[in-house]
Amino acid sequence: MTHALDVVATPKDISSGVRNTETLAKGLTDVLADTYRLTFKSHAFHWNVEGPLFFSIHNLTEGQYEDMFAAADKLAERIRAIGQMAPMSMAQIIANSVIEDDEMAPTAGEMCAILAADHERVAHRLHALIKIASEHNDPVTEDLATGRAAFHEQAAWMLKAMIAQ
């Protein structure tokens, strides 16, 4: 006999017009992993930045990691809404992300350049997801990914503007 407390989440079929939810979930998992890792990396730079740009970078990264933390929830919940499973482990997050950590704290200027490049990489991955979502009849994921691409492109611009000569 199965008890309510024994229920384990499993992928489910959904009956909207969305097609091939496994492929969409893989794309969403990739950008969720990127978002999560870039949230941590932005937070680490927020803590360790030093020099004349301290307040600028400390404050800019705070707004960015708060936005990304909230976005990670939206991306994961979209995976569930199309019937697939969200990541269950940090190992899965690391395995699916293109973002890499820095062991040593870079200079303030290097931090801006590194984060700007990371935001651009995530924006590229989001552009791929927008295309996949369009091909699989999923305007909701397309809209979510479009909004996220806009955020990362704006973040890259602001970080680059901070170190422009």
Ligand SMILES: [Fe+2]
């Ligand atoms: Fe803080």
